[in-house]
Amino acid sequence: xxxxxxxxxxxxxxxxxxxxxxxxxxxxxxxxxxxxxxxxxxxxxxxxxxxxxxxxxxxxxxxxxxxxxxxxxxxxxxxxxxxxxxxxxxxxxxxxxxxxxxxxxxxxxxxxxxxxxxxxxxxxxxxxxxxxxxxxxxxxxxxxxxxxxxxxxxxxxxxxxxxxxxxxxxxxxxxxxxxxxxxxxxxxxxxxxxxxxxxxxxxxxxxxxxxxxxxxxxxxxxxxxxxxxxxxxxxxxxxxxxxxxxxxxxxxxxx
Amino acid sequence: xxxxxxxxxxxxxxxxxxxxxxxxxxxxxxxxxxxxxxxxxxxxxxxxxxxxxxxxxxxxxxxxxxxxxxxxxxxxxxxxxxxxxxxxxxxxxxxxxxxxxxxxxxxxxxxxxxxxxxxxxxxxxxxxxxxxxxxxxxxxxxxxxxxxxxxxxxxxxxxxxxxxxxxxxxxxxxxxxxxxxxxxxxxxxxxxxxxxxxxxxxxxxxxxxxxxxxxxxxxxxxxxxxxxxxxxxxxxxxxxxxxxxxxxxxxxxxxxxxxxxxxxxxxxxxxxxxxxxxxxxxxxxxxxxxxxxxxxxxxxxxxxxxxxxxxxxxxxxxxxxxxxxxxxxxxxxxxxxxxxxxxxxxxxxxxxxxxxxxxxxxxxxxxxxxxxxxxxxxxxxxxxxxxxxxxxxxxxxxxxxxxxxxxxxxxxxxxxxxxxxxxxxxxxxxxxxxxxxxxxxxxxxxxxxxxxxxxxxxxxxxxxxxxxxxxxxxxxxxxxxxxxxxxxxxxxxxxxxxxxxxxxxxxxxxxxxxxxxxxxxxxxxxxxxxxxxxxxxxxxxxxxxxxxxxxxxxxxxxxxxxxxxxxxxxxxxxxxxxxxxxxxxxxxxxxxxxxxxxxxxxxx
Ligand SMILES: Cc1cc2nc3c(=O)[nH]c(=O)nc-3n(C[C@H](O)[C@H](O)[C@H](O)COP(=O)(O)OP(=O)(O)OC[C@H]3O[C@@H](n4cnc5c(N)ncnc54)[C@H](O)[C@@H]3O)c2cc1C
Ligand code: SF4
Ligand code: SF4
Ligand code: FES
Numbered sequence: 008x009x010x011x012x013x014x015x016x017x018x019x020x021x022x023x024x025x026x027x028x029x030x031x032x033x034x035x036x037x038x039x040x041x042x043x044x045x046x047x048x049x050x051x052x053x054x055x056x057x058x059x060x061x062x063x064x065x066x067x068x069x070x071x072x073x074x075x076x077x078x079x080x081x082x083x084x085x086x087x088x089x090x091x092x093x094x095x096x097x098x099x100x101x102x103x104x105x106x107x108x109x110x111x112x113x114x115x116x117x118x119x120x121x122x123x124x125x126x127x128x129x130x131x132x133x134x135x136x137x138x139x140x141x142x143x144x145x146x147x148x149x150x151x152x153x154x155x156x157x158x159x160x161x162x163x164x165x166x167x168x169x170x171x172x173x174x175x176x177x178x179x180x181x182x183x184x185x186x187x188x189x190x191x192x193x194x195x196x197x198x199x200x201x202x203x204x205x206x207x208x209x210x211x212x213x214x215x216x217x218x219x220x221x222x223x224x225x226x227x228x229x230x231x232x233x234x235x236x237x238x239x240x241x242x243x244x245x246x247x248x249x250x251x252x253x254x255x256x257x258x259x260x261x262x
Numbered sequence: 263x264x265x266x267x268x269x270x271x272x273x274x275x276x277x278x279x280x281x282x283x284x285x286x287x288x289x290x291x292x293x294x295x296x297x298x299x300x301x302x303x304x305x306x307x308x309x310x311x312x313x314x315x316x317x318x319x320x321x322x323x324x325x326x327x328x329x330x331x332x333x334x335x336x337x338x339x340x341x342x343x344x345x346x347x348x349x350x351x352x353x354x355x356x357x358x359x360x361x362x363x364x365x366x367x368x369x370x371x372x373x374x375x376x377x378x379x380x381x382x383x384x385x386x387x388x389x390x391x392x393x394x395x396x397x398x399x400x401x402x403x404x405x406x407x408x409x410x411x412x413x414x415x416x417x418x419x420x421x422x423x424x425x426x427x428x429x430x431x432x433x434x435x436x437x438x439x440x441x442x443x444x445x446x447x448x449x450x451x452x453x454x455x456x457x458x459x460x461x462x463x464x465x466x467x468x469x470x471x472x473x474x475x476x477x478x479x480x481x482x483x484x485x486x487x488x489x490x491x492x493x494x495x496x497x498x499x500x501x502x503x504x505x506x507x508x509x510x511x512x513x514x515x516x517x518x519x520x521x522x523x524x525x526x527x528x529x530x531x532x533x534x535x536x537x538x539x540x541x542x543x544x545x546x547x548x549x550x551x552x553x554x555x556x557x558x559x560x561x562x563x564x565x566x567x568x569x570x571x572x573x574x575x576x577x578x579x580x581x582x583x584x585x586x587x588x589x590x591x592x593x594x595x596x597x598x599x600x601x602x603x604x605x606x607x608x609x610x611x612x613x614x615x616x617x618x619x620x621x622x623x624x625x626x627x628x629x630x631x632x633x634x635x636x637x638x639x640x641x642x643x644x645x646x647x648x649x650x651x652x653x654x655x656x657x658x659x660x661x662x663x664x665x666x667x668x669x670x671x672x673x674x675x676x677x678x679x680x681x682x683x684x685x686x687x688x689x690x691x692x693x694x695x696x697x698x699x700x701x702x703x704x705x706x707x708x709x710x711x712x713x714x715x716x717x718x719x720x721x722x723x724x725x726x727x728x729x730x731x732x733x734x735x736x737x738x739x740x741x742x743x744x745x746x747x748x749x750x751x752x753x754x755x756x757x758x759x760x761x762x763x764x765x766x767x768x769x770x771x772x773x774x775x776x777x778x779x780x781x782x783x784x785x786x787x788x789x790x791x792x793x794x795x796x797x798x799x800x801x802x803x804x805x806x807x808x809x810x811x812x813x814x815x816x817x818x819x820x821x822x823x824x825x826x827x828x829x830x831x832x833x834x835x836x837x838x839x840x841x842x843x844x845x846x847x848x849x850x851x852x853x854x855x856x857x858x859x860x861x862x863x864x865x866x
Contacts (some may be wrong), residue, residue: 011543020765034520034521034522035519035520035521036519036520036521036522036523036609036610037520037521037522038522040607041522047718047768047769048716048718048719048722052716052760052761052762052767053715053760053761053763053766053767053768053769053770054717054767054768055765055766055767055768056768057316057317058487059316059320059322059324059484059486059487059488060319060320060322060324060325061486061526061606062325062393062526062527063604063605063608064324064325064411064413064414064601065319065320065325065486066320067316067317067320081608081609087827095487101766103457103766104643104765105766105767106456107766109457111433114318114425114431115826117422117425118387118425118426118821122381122422122423122426123380123422123815125381128375128376129374129375129377129378129379130378130391130392130466130552131378131390132390132391133383133386133390134386134388135385135386135388136299138383138386141383142383142385142408142409145329145408145411145415145418145446146414147415148324149418149419150317150622162282177422181381182382184381184383197443212581220753242598259430259432259433
């Protein structure tokens with residue numbers, strides 16, 4: 008198979024940029040990331056792209072292919088035969104260079120989530136049926152494609168006000184852990200911005216791990232929060248949560 | 263302070279403006295070993311930082327599939343630390359450090375339970391305990407797992423633990439040099455932010471290296487781009503010793519087809535769950551090579567068997583063997599091996615619940631590495647510690663599946679604790695500006711060579727050399743030829759050139775990867791030449807036998823005046839009470855199990 012593919016890849020940084028065309032010979036089973044590596048080796052050694060595992064395990068290689076948020080290492084090139092393949096960085100995150108974006112807001116949000124705190128130290132007695140639902144969230148590879156898609160983050164640039172679907176799945180993972188003792192409901196409402204999600208379900212469609220973020224995480228969390236605010240006794244114990252977003256070098260998480 | 267505009271020219275770098283940080287303990291690496299070390303080092307009030315080449319949660323550890331081996335005894339109650347110790351030593355062909363293996367086998371159950379306390383959710387037994395699956399050459403069902411995504415569970419748990427600790431994390435920062443003081447103690451490190459290329463210096467009392475292995479030295483590999491052996495190379499250059507570096511594990515089952523996925527791992531869990539290997543004649547050839555353990559024989563044996571079947575022209579179309587799990591119900595395969603199912607379906611158009619698939623050996627792991635003290639993971643350089651795949655001692659000549667995830671937890675923690683204790687006992691070291699100056703010059707040099715060698719091409723040539731001359735099968739002749747090729751490549755690599763700016767420039771990043779790999783490639787070959795025998799992962803056609811006298815030595819390497827020097831060190835002999843465990847050819851737990859069953863049989 009010596010078909011040639013045309014990739015139109017975004018090159019640029021905060022100061023601007025444009026798509027550049029490259030020709031790549033198509034090999035059997037090639038994924039878009041392979042094509043980008045070919046371009047790096049033969050044409051543009053400084054083309055910036057993140058990747059680690061090339062096996063859809065690590066969630067590093069997120070980008071937008073013909074307008075759709077996808078993993079570069081899991082997207083077969085042969086499905087685009089006859090088309091130009093446009094590869095652009097994730098839109099919802101600040102651009103660093105070419106296909107690489109600054110995803111540090113996710114780590115800053117993660118740091119604020121009250122951590123799992125079990126009743127007792129392990130070993131826990133937990134049955135498979137009790138952990139099935141949280142194990143779904145453990146499948147997350149933190150590709151942030153759901154964050155990229157969510158209109159709250161994408162169009163309203165509200166990364167500081169809504170933690171986004173990935174973090175909702177993370178919070179649900181701890182909230183629904185059979186041994187957890189934390190109550191994150193006020194945090195969800197006042198800090199993590201759960202009410203901003205209007206359940207459009209776009210996040211679910213792009214998740215490479217097929218996590219049903221809305222039905223299994225967000226909606227149950229919304230129900231929990233609603234319970235709290237309908238429960239007058241609980242309401243008395245409401246307290247203010249700090250809402251902090253610090254400005255740090257993008258790649259650094261300080262304690 | 264920081265340089266405002268990172269520039270490619272040296273004159274623009276003023277040493278006084280280089281961003282500088284001070285920490286008691288700096289951990290290089292955010293895989294399982296690094297994160298566990300950072301958690302241990304930050305238990306008190308010490309200032310701790312973690313540095314990694316990639317983003318948090320992306321390190322190679324995330325790819326681990328099958329599980330973490332620990333003798334919890336949840337499924338097989340006869341399991342215990344001594345049996346795990348026995349299996350580990352035996353599979354390592356007895357050149358492991360016995361004390362390292364002993365500590366490991368005793369402590370790993372606690373480390374796994376600790377993960378559960380921190381939020382990891384392993385698959386469960388019917389009794390509600392952590393489920394354990396069988397794996398190659400483990401006497402009992404021993405691997406705690408979550409489907410076939412155990413590494414992800416491990417790194418995610420540690421990652422969320424560490425961000426809630428008193429630890430600063432520097433993502434996408436590459437360390438290019440370790441700095442020492444006048445006395446030769448650790449004083450800090452030099453690196454750069456990949457994002458914009460600006461330089462950074464860390465002054466540190468103690469450093470823990472947790473940079474992983476160097477599977478990228480080979481063409482067909484299961485490893486991510488990060489596995490370029492930086493830590494071992496960095497330490498070697500400042501005088502740390504390497505050991506058993508010739509011991510490179512080739513995992514028997516990597517993907518073979520299509521070309522883009524060649525080398526991608528097919529977890530041993532497939533065989534653990536009942537997958538069978540066939541040659542082109544539909545013979546279960548493992549019955550011939552290891553009638554007892556069969557498909558679940560140790561990795562070196564299975565990898566070599568597949569290789570031999572191909573030599574005998576009984577291989578598959580793309581030079582491998584067939585692996586078949588389709589005799590199990592489809593829903594079981596999907597539940598137990600969801601990642602494998604998805605991986606083959608999306609990347610190879612193969613439905614593993616319906617058909618057999620091709621597999622062939624792939625470079626997977628390095629048993630050798632930086633020589634460390636079993637208790638503290640201290641190297642011979644004061645203030646420098648190493649843990650995880652970068653270190654050496656636990657696995658000997660062949661690593662058991664599932665033993666690495668335990669390794670990184672047990673010794674990551676120990677390294678973190680020891681580094682902290684050391685840091686608390688010393689003052690801040692004094693940096694030597696000349697070292698920093700020299701390093702700035704060195705890392706910028708490729709920008710001033712407009713038409714030198716291309717780093718990507720150097721990388722693939724290096725992989726070609728290592729694969730051809732120092733791969734799964736070796737001989738004195740092939741190794742000597744490899745050394746010659748490598749020397750020529752090294753000279754050419756001195757002229758690597760980079761275009762563009764310092765901002766997120768993968769070409770530039772590759773320069774340092776290539777430098778590390780060339781150095782370690784030479785160490786692998788020199789070690790393999792010195793070890794004139796076949797043992798575990800080392801298979802030499804000119805010395806096909808395992809030789810008893812070679813079982814008594816480890817090969818230790820040092821770097822002196824620009825040369826690799828190899829010497830023999832005696833393997834530390836086991837004390838009486840441990841040596842006794844090996845008097846029977848059965849593992850202690852297996853003997854106990856047999857006795858128990860005989861008793862029960864007699865009683866009922
Ligand atoms: C596909 C696959 C499956 C596996 N499955 C299993 C399994 O089921 N069970 C098991 O026990 N083992 C398994 N292993 C092996 C195991 O995953 C690894 O050996 C282990 O994760 C290594 O962990 P580590 O912490 O030592 O290093 P890594 O996870 O490799 O982390 C290295 C870290 O060092 C950083 N780093 C490297 N160089 C530099 C530098 N110059 N500057 C700054 N930072 C640097 C990297 O960014 C990274 O953060 C598997 C391996 C692979 C490849
Ligand atoms: S369902 Fe909620 S989180 Fe998901 S995309 Fe829509 S608004 Fe965003
Ligand atoms: S929930 Fe899915 S889409 Fe979102 S980060 Fe996790 S894996 Fe990616
Ligand atoms: S490179 Fe890891 S998910 Fe694509």
